[in-house]
Amino acid sequence: MIEMTDVYKTYSNGVVAINGINVKIKAGEFVYVVGPSGAGKSTFIKMMYREESPTTGNIVVNGVSLPKIRNTKVPLFRRNIGVVFQDFKLLPTLTVYENVAFAMEVIEKTPDEIKKRVMEVLNLVGLKHKVRMLPTELSGGEQQRVSIARSIVNSPMVVIADEPTGNLDPETSWEIMNIFDEINKSGTTIVMATHNKDIVNNLKHRVIAIENGKIARDDLRGEYGYEA
Amino acid sequence: MKLNTLKRHFRESGKSLVRNGWMTFASVSAVTVTLLLVGVFFVIMMNLNHIASNVENDVEIRVHIDPAATEEIQKTLGAKIKKIAKVDSIVYSPKEKELTNMIEGMGENGEAFKLFEQDNPLRDVLVVKTKTPQDVGQVSKKIETFEYVQSVKYGKEYVDNLFNVVNIARNIGVVLIIGLLFTAMFLISNTIKITIIARRKEIEIMRLVGATNNFIRWPFFLEGLWLGVLGSIIPIGLIGVFYSNLFKYVSPKINIPFFELLPLSPFIYQISAILILLGGLIGIWGSLMSVRKFLKV
Numbered sequence: 001m002i003e004m005t006d007v008y009k010t011y012s013n014g015v016v017a018i019n020g021i022n023v024k025i026k027a028g029e030f031v032y033v034v035g036p037s038g039a040g041k042s043t044f045i046k047m048m049y050r051e052e053s054p055t056t057g058n059i060v061v062n063g064v065s066l067p068k069i070r071n072t073k074v075p076l077f078r079r080n081i082g083v084v085f086q087d088f089k090l091l092p093t094l095t096v097y098e099n100v101a102f103a104m105e106v107i108e109k110t111p112d113e114i115k116k117r118v119m120e121v122l123n124l125v126g127l128k129h130k131v132r133m134l135p136t137e138l139s140g141g142e143q144q145r146v147s148i149a150r151s152i153v154n155s156p157m158v159v160i161a162d163e164p165t166g167n168l169d170p171e172t173s174w175e176i177m178n179i180f181d182e183i184n185k186s187g188t189t190i191v192m193a194t195h196n197k198d199i200v201n202n203l204k205h206r207v208i209a210i211e212n213g214k215i216a217r218d219d220l221r222g223e224y225g226y227e228a
Numbered sequence: 229m230k231l232n233t234l235k236r237h238f239r240e241s242g243k244s245l246v247r248n249g250w251m252t253f254a255s256v257s258a259v260t261v262t263l264l265l266v267g268v269f270f271v272i273m274m275n276l277n278h279i280a281s282n283v284e285n286d287v288e289i290r291v292h293i294d295p296a297a298t299e300e301i302q303k304t305l306g307a308k309i310k311k312i313a314k315v316d317s318i319v320y321s322p323k324e325k326e327l328t329n330m331i332e333g334m335g336e337n338g339e340a341f342k343l344f345e346q347d348n349p350l351r352d353v354l355v356v357k358t359k360t361p362q363d364v365g366q367v368s369k370k371i372e373t374f375e376y377v378q379s380v381k382y383g384k385e386y387v388d389n390l391f392n393v394v395n396i397a398r399n400i401g402v403v404l405i406i407g408l409l410f411t412a413m414f415l416i417s418n419t420i421k422i423t424i425i426a427r428r429k430e431i432e433i434m435r436l437v438g439a440t441n442n443f444i445r446w447p448f449f450l451e452g453l454w455l456g457v458l459g460s461i462i463p464i465g466l467i468g469v470f471y472s473n474l475f476k477y478v479s480p481k482i483n484i485p486f487f488e489l490l491p492l493s494p495f496i497y498q499i500s501a502i503l504i505l506l507g508g509l510i511g512i513w514g515s516l517m518s519v520r521k522f523l524k525v
């Protein structure tokens with residue numbers, strides 16, 4: 001599903017963000033990526049959806065060898081990946097419904113497909129009753145639900161999340177985590193960078209700890225392992 | 229592309245034009261001014277060319293034959309000239325006819341020259357027309373080398389001067405127009421850049437969810453096209469009205485030989501097509517220039 005082989009990443013300013021990583025993530029897994037700030041978690045994750053490319057080494061995601069594919073093939077590859085961020089990245093002028101539909105429109109799905117699927121995922125994240133609201137009229141947790149709905153609307157094989165609860169209070173964070181858990185239970189692979197010790201230690205999944213661009217720990221049903 | 233997608237691109241490009249009203253206005257104005265000047269230049273140049281070609285078509289070489297030449301020799305000379313590749317036609321004009329022409333051409337004053345009818349000082353002339361007016365000089369030089377040719381004349385200064393004026397006007401105009409086109413293009417490209425920046429987040433999300441670069445490019449491409457085409461409307465209207473009035477009311481009153489304006493049709497349609505095309509092209513060019521940077525991976 002996701003496989004990195006001898007991956008190194010040096011940014012153009014000389015910073016070595018990833019310093020030799022080998023890892024395999026199987027289909028259907030739920031993986032937490034933890035580690036101190038600046039350890040390379042975001043870089044690790046960005047390389048999975050080809051926002052960044054490794055300086056050396058190979059990455060295969062969904063059978064696609066990312067360093068080798070041409071730029072023109074990236075859009076098609078991305079249609080199989082959902083991405084969720086700490087800051088939601090919603091379009092402020094579009095309603096909840098339109099924000100989710102947007103992800104289908106721009107890859108040219110038909111209006112019928114869109115109507116059906118958008119309501120389905122909004123129902124799944126529990127926002128069916130707020131489809132006409134603008135993001136500014138929603139709480140942070142609700143905005144993140146919209147963003148999650150958008151990330152899964154095209155039924156990706158993998159959902160990648162970079163600190164999705166970073167801006168949310170503990171209670172809301174748990175609501176969000178339960179949605180991710182649901183999505184994972186339906187068979188979708190999830191890779192999530194997080195700083196949330198409480199969640200990692202209680203909603204048990206595989207934990208990959210990154211320090212100084214290297215994997216320091218990799219435990220199935222692991223612990224957060226840092227002071228919060 | 230699906231119809232729905234195309235509709236979406238049109239809608240998005242329109243929305244953007246409205247949302248960035250002032251920038252739209254500025255770019256359209258720049259295109260308008262540019263195309264107006266380009267249009268005026270085209271009107272002048274195409275008419276100058278038209279006049280020049282009227283004159284050109286009238287250019288002929290007059291070969292004065294040495295009086296010592298017998299009728300036989302004159303015939304051979306004529307045949308020899310006819311054989312030059314660039315010669316189109318050749319007409320023999322005996323000196324008697326030359327004199328009558330001259331007397332007629334002088335009107336009242338011609339009377340005095342009637343004296344010469346007894347002892348005609350003129351020469352028999354071969355009037356040579358070349359296939360293209362530009363060949364006149366070359367053909368004349370060649371004929372000068374033939375035997376029994378006393379002198380060769382053509383409206384050298386007149387023609388050369390006219391060509392010079394047309395050429396200089398053309399060069400100045402071309403430089404001016406290229407400068408203007410670049411300015412307009414630059415303004416359009418900046419407008420589009422601003423609309424892209426306003427939609428940066430949208431583009432970021434489109435790329436994240438897997439929209440193709442072409443899909444992302446389309447609305448901006450259309451937006452550039454609109455800016456250019458909108459900018460061509462006023463110039464086309466103004467030049468159309470101005471030229472048809474010029475043609476209808478002013479042109480008939482001008483009585484200079486060769487000076488005649490190009491007829492309205494198809495000229496104003498051609499000018500309109502050129503302006504709309506130029507507007508569209510600078511619009512598209514400007515927009516593609518600014519989109520390119522934002523789609524680098």
Ligand SMILES: Nc1ncnc2c1ncn2[C@@H]1O[C@H](COP(=O)(O)OP(=O)(O)O)[C@@H](O)[C@H]1O
Nearest residue numbers: 011013015017036037038039040041042043044
């Ligand atoms: N675009 C970039 N250009 C240069 N350096 C970067 C860039 N992104 C991240 N870095 C550097 O790479 C290192 C790892 O960053 P990051 O992957 O964001 O870590 P984390 O997500 O674990 O905090 C840091 O030192 C950071 O400053």
Ligand SMILES: [Mg+2]
Nearest residue numbers: 041042043162
């Ligand atoms: Mg990070």
